[in-house]
Amino acid sequence: xxxxxxxxxxxxxxxxxxxxxxxxxxxxxxxxxxxxxxxxxxxxxxxxxxxxxxxxxxxxxxxxxxxxxxxxxxxxxxxxxxxxxxxxxxxxxxxxxxxxxxxxxxxxxxxxxxxxxxxxxxxxxxxxxxxxxxxxxxxxxxxxxxxxxxxxxxxxxxxxxxxxxxxxxxxxxxxxxxxxxxxxxxxxxxxxxxxxxxxxxxxxxxxxxxxxxxxxxxxxxxxxxxxxxxxxxxxxxxxxxxxxxxxxxxxxxxxxxxxxxxxxxxxxxxxxxxxxxxxxxxxxxxxxxxxxxxxxxxxxxxxxxxxxxxxxxxxxxxxxxxxxxxxxxxxxxxxxxxxxxxxxxxxxxxxxxxxxxxxxxxxxxxxxxxxxxxxxxxxxxxxxxxxxxxxxxxxxxxxxxxxxxxxxxxxxxxxxxxxxxxxxxxxxxxxxxxxxxxxxxxxxxxxxxxxxxxxxxxxxxxxxxxxxxxxxxxxxxxxxxxxxxxxxxxxxxxxxxxxxxxxxxxxxxxxxxxxxxxxxxxxxxxxxxxxxxxxxxxxxxxxxxxxxxxxxxxxxxxxxxxxxxxxxxxxxxxxxxxxxxxxxxxxxxxxxxxxxxxxxxxxxxxxxxxxxxxxxxxxxxxxxxxxxxxxxxxxxxxxxxxxxxxxxxxxxxxxxxxxxxxxxxxxxxxxxxxxxxxx
Numbered sequence: 001x002x003x004x005x006x007x008x009x010x011x012x013x014x015x016x017x018x019x020x021x022x023x024x025x026x027x028x029x030x031x032x033x034x035x036x037x038x039x040x041x042x043x044x045x046x047x048x049x050x051x052x053x054x055x056x057x058x059x060x061x062x063x064x065x066x067x068x069x070x071x072x073x074x075x076x077x078x079x080x081x082x083x084x085x086x087x088x089x090x091x092x093x094x095x096x097x098x099x100x101x102x103x104x105x106x107x108x109x110x111x112x113x114x115x116x117x118x119x120x121x122x123x124x125x126x127x128x129x130x131x132x133x134x135x136x137x138x139x140x141x142x143x144x145x146x147x148x149x150x151x152x153x154x155x156x157x158x159x160x161x162x163x164x165x166x167x168x169x170x171x172x173x174x175x176x177x178x179x180x181x182x183x184x185x186x187x188x189x190x191x192x193x194x195x196x197x198x199x200x201x202x203x204x205x206x207x208x209x210x211x212x213x214x215x216x217x218x219x220x221x222x223x224x225x226x227x228x229x230x231x232x233x234x235x236x237x238x239x240x241x242x243x244x245x246x247x248x249x250x251x252x253x254x255x256x257x258x259x260x261x262x263x264x265x266x267x268x269x270x271x272x273x274x275x276x277x278x279x280x281x282x283x284x285x286x287x288x289x290x291x292x293x294x295x296x297x298x299x300x301x302x303x304x305x306x307x308x309x310x311x312x313x314x315x316x317x318x319x320x321x322x323x324x325x326x327x328x329x330x331x332x333x334x335x336x337x338x339x340x341x342x343x344x345x346x347x348x349x350x351x352x353x354x355x356x357x358x359x360x361x362x363x364x365x366x367x368x369x370x371x372x373x374x375x376x377x378x379x380x381x382x383x384x385x386x387x388x389x390x391x392x393x394x395x396x397x398x399x400x401x402x403x404x405x406x407x408x409x410x411x412x413x414x415x416x417x418x419x420x421x422x423x424x425x426x427x428x429x430x431x432x433x434x435x436x437x438x439x440x441x442x443x444x445x446x447x448x449x450x451x452x453x454x455x456x457x458x459x460x461x462x463x464x465x466x467x468x469x470x471x472x473x474x475x476x477x478x479x480x481x482x483x484x485x486x487x488x489x490x491x492x493x494x495x496x497x498x499x500x501x502x503x504x505x506x507x508x509x510x511x512x513x514x515x516x517x518x519x520x521x522x523x524x525x526x527x528x529x530x531x532x533x534x535x536x537x538x539x540x541x542x543x544x545x546x547x548x549x550x551x552x553x554x555x556x557x558x559x560x561x562x563x564x565x566x567x568x569x570x571x572x573x574x575x576x577x578x579x580x581x582x583x584x585x586x587x588x589x590x591x592x593x594x595x596x597x598x599x600x601x602x603x604x605x606x607x608x609x610x611x612x613x614x615x616x617x618x619x620x621x622x623x624x625x626x627x628x629x630x631x632x633x634x635x636x637x638x639x640x641x642x643x644x645x646x647x648x649x650x651x652x653x654x655x656x657x658x659x660x661x662x663x664x665x666x667x668x669x670x671x672x673x674x675x676x677x678x679x
Contacts, residue, residue, distance in 0.1 A: 010275055017270075026078075050232050103136055121178050168276035168280045186228075202233040205243050271318065349378065364464050365421075389418045486628065519536075584621065585618060
């Protein structure tokens, strides 16, 4: 799994902010060459410099001076000559005379040659801007090829620069104002196949403008399903009437990956690894994107210019990978998302109760994570409907392995929330069934096999459905997305089935955060908050096999099937993006290998703050692949209704995931084996 980032579907982008030497192209060329060399040392595939960086932007009528324009032309030659040994594509801002018109351009340089020149499309001539006084717009060009760098080169806004050795790396260039208009040129470029949209800007700073730049670029990268690289002029530009902040950043499909420090006195290089494969997969998945391409195909006639961006040495991935992809990383966003997820679940149940006219709900309360959260949702749904929480019928159903701790937590929770609580001991009915089917445990043999487990799970669900019949109630399911992904549930008359499952698309990692969030933020009272914290700290177990040591836990789920922290990570990248197992494993290693000593979200308990090495990741990923692709789809194909919570994916056959129940995992396991050298 020690592959170059390109083999994992990534490219490395750099946004450069050199110091500005106003009206001194030679000094600017030196600064550009220095930053380009540093970017080459990082192995950058594309390096974007600011608008008119070879001369400075605020030259006004000095742009009519031949001495300055000639010096800029000589500076281009200097940068081109110095680029011969650098692998990356350099995008340099420069003024160029073409057919007696002056254009504000981006000169695209690669390995000692000019690959193309892109003129600015939209020239601002309002407020502090007077670009039309000096420049002509791209639409005024008379030809599509000019002489530069010792030979003819393509000239125009219809250029895409395509890597021959980094899959899906296709670069489009626009300049400053081009992204501020209602229909940016990069929109058409993205539809034509560009995955990296670069903006060379000079953009002076005013109060609030930085936020607007981010909004524009984030929105453009989201709509275009692309990376957006933006850089602008910094220290050294003329402050006669304006100021400059050297703002630079990289977005990937709406997500900010890296950003410069504004108002720095020195040069800066912002570097980010962008997942091109992820962008391509999203475009393929979104059928409306393809429809838009078809609708505008007449406007998508771009010229493609090939380039090779193969670096000299291998480049390990520099990108930070979230350990909990289903959980927002920042506290503010996390709180907002937790509340929204909670509200979606409540609204789903409220709507189902209103549409059916059913006034009560039945839940099995184990004292574990899933049933605890489902009970919170049910109580809030009754609050929303203006009904008494006594209409929530909660049943704790101890079996052969129920611990005193979980049973006590179930009762504490039901009492504190004010629901109608009851207890049904399922051991007599389970024992009768074990006797009826001739199971060895009925004669005293300690055979705790899958039959022994599922008899208990089935008895609980059977009781719940019959209780629902008796009380005119709806059975609320409690099983979560992680269990459905792994098939860690009892099919049919078991915890896989219910009338409506509020947790169907909530993964286990998010469930833990939701309960902690509810304990801290929902107005539930001190008693409820205390038991919620206890529930989260309790080890995850189905409690179906006795421990043999009194009241201890006989089953620890994560010892049997693996840690949910990893399985949720695998699920996210497998189901949401369709990544190869080799890539999933590499990303997991990046996220988890040094986790024990890293930073953690504040809601993660100390006992879960651990690392996983490569062998552990591969071991559990293999189990995930076998269970997800080969052995558990039939359970998902018959899953009950439940609300979709997040864009990370749900597994309902009526929603995000449709798959055959009899598929093989062989192709996924083979990819993983190749990655770890086992084939």
